[in-house]
Amino acid sequence: MLSKKTKYGLKALAFLANQNDRHPIAIAEIADHENISQKFLESILLSLRRTGYLGSKKGKGGGYYLIKDPSEIPMTTVMRALEGPIAMVSCVSLNFYEKCEDCPDEQSCAVHKLMLKVRDSALDVYRNTTLADLIIQVPYSQ
Amino acid sequence: MLSKKTKYGLKALAFLANQNDRHPIAIAEIADHENISQKFLESILLSLRRTGYLGSKKGKGGGYYLIKDPSEIPMTTVMRALEGPIAMVSCVSLNFYEKCEDCPDEQSCAVHKLMLKVRDSALDVYRNTTLADLIIQVPYSQ
DNA sequence: TGAAAACCTACTAAAACTATAGGGTAAATA
DNA sequence: TATTTACCCTATAGTTTTAGTAGGTTTTCA
Numbered sequence: 001m002l003s004k005k006t007k008y009g010l011k012a013l014a015f016l017a018n019q020n021d022r023h024p025i026a027i028a029e030i031a032d033h034e035n036i037s038q039k040f041l042e043s044i045l046l047s048l049r050r051t052g053y054l055g056s057k058k059g060k061g062g063g064y065y066l067i068k069d070p071s072e073i074p075m076t077t078v079m080r081a082l083e084g085p086i087a088m089v090s091c092v093s094l095n096f097y098e099k100c101e102d103c104p105d106e107q108s109c110a111v112h113k114l115m116l117k118v119r120d121s122a123l124d125v126y127r128n129t130t131l132a133d134l135i136i137q138v139p140y141s142q
Numbered sequence: 143m144l145s146k147k148t149k150y151g152l153k154a155l156a157f158l159a160n161q162n163d164r165h166p167i168a169i170a171e172i173a174d175h176e177n178i179s180q181k182f183l184e185s186i187l188l189s190l191r192r193t194g195y196l197g198s199k200k201g202k203g204g205g206y207y208l209i210k211d212p213s214e215i216p217m218t219t220v221m222r223a224l225e226g227p228i229a230m231v232s233c234v235s236l237n238f239y240e241k242c243e244d245c246p247d248e249q250s251c252a253v254h255k256l257m258l259k260v261r262d263s264a265l266d267v268y269r270n271t272t273l274a275d276l277i278i279q280v281p282y283s284q
Numbered sequence: 285t286g287a288a289a290a291c292c293t294a295c296t297a298a299a300a301c302t303a304t305a306g307g308g309t310a311a312a313t314a
Numbered sequence: 315t316a317t318t319t320a321c322c323c324t325a326t327a328g329t330t331t332t333a334g335t336a337g338g339t340t341t342t343c344a
Binding site: 179 | 301302303304305306310311312313314
């Protein structure tokens with residue numbers, strides 16, 4: 001199941017992408033519009049900022065804004081920042097690889113074989129989907 | 143992350159598929175071979191039995207065995223029995239659909255749009271992968 | 285200088301997951 | 315009839331994750 005953190009993070013990004021211009025929008029405004037606890041959203045936006053696609057400005061009139069065009073923001077980065085590894089087991093993770101302590105041989109492991117396929121297909125989706133795809137109605141996307 | 147229940151379940155199925163014949167194998171033997179707590183495996187095999195692909199026999203010489211050929215056992219059924227819904231949010235689930243209570247409109251929801259794609263790609267993998275694919279070394283599967 | 289807003293740390297309540305344990309019932313075999 | 319093994323139920327303890335909450339610090343603008 002997708003965590004609320006990821007849900008909220010995606011909704012917040014979509015909200016920012018839907019703005020006409022790129023002026024800063026306060027956390028409070030986003031939280032209010034998307035029905036998210038402000039404090040919770042605060043921590044979410046903070047982790048999204050580390051992707052480099054989200055900028056912030058402090059003080060009066062400050063807030064968060066997209067640094068790049070939505071079409072240049074791939075879901076791979078966003079999902080890794082929000083949900084963590086895309087792989088369902090660490091032994092097939094590209095960025096967070098770790099050997100399973102109980103598995104003697106990865107090559108012959110059924111779990112490994114299956115999860116490798118699942119990871120590849122998920123990666124394919126995330127790499128080919130940008131924030132722009134999530135807000136514009138495309139009749140026959142793909 | 144994949145639960146241990148699913149990991150163990152897949153390993154147990156693969157172990158059964160690797161047998162020469164289809165005679166019953168006791169839980170204790172599977173648990174021992176795959177390093178799984180016997181009681182835990184017991185409950186896992188029970189839920190797998192409900193898929194109709196796994197048979198059991200009580201009494202002396204009893205145990206679990208595959209009812210169908212591994213090539214006829216699709217991962218869709220297995221994963222649903224072990225992990226539950228394939229979709230990451232209930233609003234895109236085929237078998238467990240439920241409307242998100244906080245989302246006013248699915249059509250315009252960014253989370254919905256993205257997770258629909260992810261579900262489709264995962265389904266594609268599970269539908270086209272059978273238990274046989276997880277045990278036999280196929281050079282260029284797909 | 286004061287207000288507004290992001291930033292940062294720490295804490296917490298609840299839920300889920302993992303694994304084990306115990307107990308008993310039902311069915312099959314010898 | 316005795317043994318073996320699956321079936322089924324409950325409980326529990328420990329750990330981790332989730333979804334926040336609280337409170338203070340820093341930066342920026344007017």
